[in-house]
Amino acid sequence: MYKKLISYYYTGTGNSYRVASWVADKASRKALEVKMIPVGKYDKKQLDDTDADTIIHITFPTHALTAPFSVIKFVRELPKAKGQKVMITATRSGGAFLKDMPGCEGTGSYLIGLILALKGYNIVSVEAIDMPPNWNVMLPTYTVKKNEYIIGVSNTFVNELSEKILSGKKVYGGFISFLIGLVCLPLSLAYLFAGRFFLPKMLFSNHKCTGCGLCAKSCPVGAIKMLGKEEKRPYWKFSCESCMRCTAFCPNNAVEAHHIILIFAMFIGLTGEIFDIIYLRLKPIITIPDLNNVVSSVAQVILALGFTYITNYLLFILNRNKLINKFFTYTSLTHYMKRYKEPDTKIEEIL
Numbered sequence: 001m002y003k004k005l006i007s008y009y010y011t012g013t014g015n016s017y018r019v020a021s022w023v024a025d026k027a028s029r030k031a032l033e034v035k036m037i038p039v040g041k042y043d044k045k046q047l048d049d050t051d052a053d054t055i056i057h058i059t060f061p062t063h064a065l066t067a068p069f070s071v072i073k074f075v076r077e078l079p080k081a082k083g084q085k086v087m088i089t090a091t092r093s094g095g096a097f098l099k100d101m102p103g104c105e106g107t108g109s110y111l112i113g114l115i116l117a118l119k120g121y122n123i124v125s126v127e128a129i130d131m132p133p134n135w136n137v138m139l140p141t142y143t144v145k146k147n148e149y150i151i152g153v154s155n156t157f158v159n160e161l162s163e164k165i166l167s168g169k170k171v172y173g174g175f176i177s178f179l180i181g182l183v184c185l186p187l188s189l190a191y192l193f194a195g196r197f198f199l200p201k202m203l204f205s206n207h208k209c210t211g212c213g214l215c216a217k218s219c220p221v222g223a224i225k226m227l228g229k230e231e232k233r234p235y236w237k238f239s240c241e242s243c244m245r246c247t248a249f250c251p252n253n254a255v256e257a258h259h260i261i262l263i264f265a266m267f268i269g270l271t272g273e274i275f276d277i278i279y280l281r282l283k284p285i286i287t288i289p290d291l292n293n294v295v296s297s298v299a300q301v302i303l304a305l306g307f308t309y310i311t312n313y314l315l316f317i318l319n320r321n322k323l324i325n326k327f328f329t330y331t332s333l334t335h336y337m338k339r340y341k342e343p344d345t346k347i348e349e350i351l
C-alpha cells in the first residue's frame with residue numbers, strides 16, 4: 001500500500017510526539033520507510049521526493065479548542081500536493097471529570113485538514129486522541145495512575161487506528177468536537193490573536209533556577225532568551241506558545257507562572273477599566289474621535305499587552321532579589337499544581 005511515512009509533529013510535553021511515535025512504530029513494522037520530523041525543523045525539500053506512495057502524518061496538541069499557531073503556519077507553508085495522502089491527529093486532554101471523558105479539539109484538526117485539502121492533499125484521516133492534560137499553569141495535574149490509564153487506552157486506540165489507515169482505509173471522527181469548536185470560535189480566535197501573547201509573559205524562573213539554559217535550548221519556537229551578565233536567567237518573549245515544555249522539562253522545576261499578575265492583566269484587558277480612565281482623561285485635552293466597540297476593544301488589548309510587557313520586564317529584574325522571588329514562587333499556583341510530561345519522553349528525543 002504505502003512505502004513511506006513522513007511524520008511531522010509539534011509537541012510541548014511529549015503527548016503528540018508519543019502518539020506520532022506509536023503510528024511510526026506500526027508503520028515500521030509494516031516495512032514502511034519512516035521519518036519523524038518536528039514541525040519547527042521542517043525543510044521544504046523534504047517533500048520533494050515524496051509521491052502518492054507516501055503518507056504524511058501530522059500530529060499536534062489542541063490549544064484553546066483549535067490548532068497551535070505554529071502548526072497553522074506550518075501547513076500554510078507546505079508546497080502544493082503531489083498526490084500524497086495525509087493523516088491528521090490532534091491530541092487533547094481527556095479525563096477531566098470521569099476518567100474516560102473525552103477532551104475537545106474543537107476546530108483544530110478540521111482546520112488543518114481544510115488548509116491541506118485546498119492545497120490538493122488527500123486527507124485520509126482526521127482523529128483526536130485523548131492524552132493527559134498539560135496546561136499546568138492553569139490546571140492541576142492528574143495522578144500518575146490516572147495519566148497511565150489515559151495513555152494506555154489511547155495507545156490501544158492509536159494502534160487500531162493506524163492499522164486501518166496504513167491498510168488504505170479512511171477514518172474521520174470528531175464531528176461533535178468540531179461543532180463545539182465552531183460555537184466557541186470567538187474564544188479560539190481571541191486566544192490566537194490576543195490570549196496567547198499574555199500567558200507566556202506570566203512565566204518566570206524561581207530561586208531554584210541554575211541558569212543552565214536547557215529551557216532556552218529546547219523551546220520549539222525559540223521564545224526564551226537567557227539574560228543577565230553573571231547569573232543568566234530565562235526571559236520569555238511574546239512568541240511563546242504556552243506549549244509547557246519549559247515548565248515540564250526544567251530539571252529543577254524552576255518555571256512558574258505569576259498568577260497574581262495574570263489576574264491583574266486580565267482585569268485590565270477584559271474590563272477596560274484603565275483604558276476608560278486614560279481615554280476619558282485625554283479626550284478633553286486632545287482631539288480623539290469617538291471609538292466604536294471594535295476599535296476600543298483592540299485598543300484595550302494593545303494597552304493590556306503593553307502593560308504585560310512592561311510589568312514582565314520589571315518583574316524579571318525584581319525576581320533577581322531572592323525574597324521577592326520567593327514571594328512570587330509561593331503565590332504561584334504552578335508551585336502547587338505539579339508539572340506534567342509524557343512519562344516515556346526524554347527531552348533529547350524532541351529537540
Ligand SMILES: Cc1cc2nc3c(=O)[nH]c(=O)nc-3n(C[C@H](O)[C@H](O)[C@H](O)COP(=O)(O)O)c2cc1C
Nearest residue numbers: 012013014015016061062064065092093103104134
Ligand atoms: C495552552 C493550552 C491550551 C489547551 N487547550 C486545550 C483544549 O482546548 N482542549 C483540550 O482538550 N485540551 C487542551 N489542552 C491540552 C493539550 O492539548 C493536551 O494535553 C495535549 O495532549 C498536549 O500535547 P503535547 O504534550 O504534545 O503538547 C491545552 C493545553 C495547553 C498548553
Ligand code: SF4
Nearest residue numbers: 209210212213215250
Ligand atoms: S528555568 Fe530550569 S531549564 Fe531554564 S535555565 Fe533555569 S534551571 Fe535551567
Ligand code: SF4
Nearest residue numbers: 219240241243244246
Ligand atoms: S517558552 Fe516554554 S511554554 Fe513557551 S513555547 Fe517555549 S517551551 Fe513552550
